[in-house]
């Protein structure tokens with residue numbers, strides 16, 4: 001179990017609400033839907049009401065400095081069946097990228113690869129005491145787009161299982177491009193953090209507010225968003 005999963009949850013009962021496409025840029029078609037993830041009629045572009053309010057606050061702050069920039073929503077609400085699908089997908093991608101035969105993995109190789117996957121993806125737990133963050137509607141994967149609607153360069157793609165995904169990966173580099181990536185990551189993180197979000201320690205794009213990970217990262221005793229059916 002991850003340390004944040006020990007945090008008790010007292011769900012405040014807020015509903016999931018749609019992220020307005022008129023206010024935010026959305027990655028469309030949605031990448032996991034394209035892969036065939038089982039959404040069963042649900043939309044990934046939903047969040048708890050209070051989390052959406054935070055996201056609006058983050059974008060308002062961003063636009064005080066970068067007037068025409070927007071937060072680009074890559075993913076938000078994620079049913080557990082989708083979490084399971086994406087964990088399986090990420091596992092197979094890791095197997096392939098390491099030149100292994102998926103039908104012929106040793107128990108050691110399987111464990112190693114699962115360990116790599118679970119550094120980035122949450123376990124698709126069905127236990128209401130340990131929900132995967134996106135199943136609570138309190139976690140969001142985001143990046144930025146500029147005034148031309150072009151994705152701002154962050155130095156690595158969302159969901160890459162690699163050290164490059166760590167928020168401070170480029171912090172010490174003297175390379176000009178790397179310094180630019182780091183600056184962009186900081187612009188995103190600052191906008192989100194001043195609106196009360198906490199950032200995943202391994203992922204520059206994952207932010208949460210009110211779930212167990214947030215409570216753990218911000219030293220709160222309780223989370224107020226649990227799993228949404």
Ligand SMILES: C[C@@H](N)C(=O)N[C@H](C)C(=O)O
Pocket residue numbers: 120121122132133134139141159200203206
């Ligand atoms: C990998 C990324 N898309 C993500 O959402 N990770 C978190 C930790 C999750 O799976 O909840």
Ligand SMILES: [Zn+2]
Pocket residue numbers: 134139140141205206207
């Ligand atoms: Zn995420």
